[in-house]
Amino acid sequence: EKRIKMENNELFLKIIKSHPGGIFVKIPLAVINGSILPFTMLLTQKIVDSISIDGNKALIYTARLGAVFMLSIFCQHFEGYLDVQIANRIDLSFGRGIFLKCSDIPYINYENTEMYETLGRVLEKYKAASIGILSLITSMIRSVTMFVGIFYYLAMVRWWILPVLLITVIPVFILTIHTSMKDYDTFSKYYPFLRKAQYLSGLMTGRGSVKESRLFQYKKFVEKMWEVSIRKFQTEQVHANIGPRFIAGGCVFLQYAFTILNLMFIYPSVIDGQVT
Numbered sequence: 001e002k003r004i005k006m007e008n009n010e011l012f013l014k015i016i017k018s019h020p021g022g023i024f025v026k027i028p029l030a031v032i033n034g035s036i037l038p039f040t041m042l043l044t045q046k047i048v049d050s051i052s053i054d055g056n057k058a059l060i061y062t063a064r065l066g067a068v069f070m071l072s073i074f075c076q077h078f079e080g081y082l083d084v085q086i087a088n089r090i091d092l093s094f095g096r097g098i099f100l101k102c103s104d105i106p107y108i109n110y111e112n113t114e115m116y117e118t119l120g121r122v123l124e125k126y127k128a129a130s131i132g133i134l135s136l137i138t139s140m141i142r143s144v145t146m147f148v149g150i151f152y153y154l155a156m157v158r159w160w161i162l163p164v165l166l167i168t169v170i171p172v173f174i175l176t177i178h179t180s181m182k183d184y185d186t187f188s189k190y191y192p193f194l195r196k197a198q199y200l201s202g203l204m205t206g207r208g209s210v211k212e213s214r215l216f217q218y219k220k221f222v223e224k225m226w227e228v229s230i231r232k233f234q235t236e237q238v239h240a241n242i243g244p245r246f247i248a249g250g251c252v253f254l255q256y257a258f259t260i261l262n263l264m265f266i267y268p269s270v271i272d273g274q275v276t
Contacts, residue, residue: 038149
């Protein structure tokens with residue numbers, strides 16, 4: 001089991017080595033994508049403020065806003081292309097590494113249920129986990145860039161908006177990380193039911209077992225066991241996820257509620273002409 005598992009730093013380095021060029025390009029792309037929303041807010045304000053004063057300026061700001069939208073579309077599609085390339089490289093690199101590690105494991109260990117389940121989880125999740133780590137890092141860069149830009153923009157309107165928004169953003173961010181870790185832990189618990197269902201499915205659909213299936217007529221017997229296993233897996237999966245999802249939903253609801261309160265507090269300043 002120890003030979004299959006990787007340390008976190010080894011995993012991170014292996015992700016970088018799989019496609020260093022693509023990962024290097026993803027970082028500035030994340031910064032650009034994070035900057036889109038603050039720039040959109042600023043340019044929209046400029047258009048609305050100048051449209052009744054100077055039509056030419058409004059047109060210039062509109063053209064700039066269009067350029068920002070075009071840049072946003074290009075970056076999103078290019079990042080999607082990079083994600084596919086990086087995912088393919090990770091698949092090759094990690095797959096090769098896992099096969100190498102498996103070849104070193106003594107044959108007798110394959111009779112160990114825990115070792116076999118660990119191997120199954122690794123094969124089931126290594127690619128998704130690797131891409132998930134990379135997505136989390138780029139999402140953090142994008143989010144930090146976006147929030148810094150928005151907070152700076154809103155702080156110019158009213159200083160107290162920044163701390164109020166931080167009160168709502170930080171708990172949601174922490175909860176997101178906690179939920180992701182919880183998902184991984186619970187997957188280890190209900191994975192055996194999935195593995196059993198996959199094995200039983202192989203008995204009914206695999207080429208190697210089709211002769212026995214026809215000869216001994218065990219299709220209904222295996223099908224019933226498969227249904228029990230897959231239902232158990234689905235039930236455990238739902239139970240593991242329902243709590244964190246409701247908590248996350250509640251936090252997002254509070255975030256929207258705080259945003260509406262902020263708008264209500266700013267509204268009198270708009271009426272007085274202090275805020276455009």
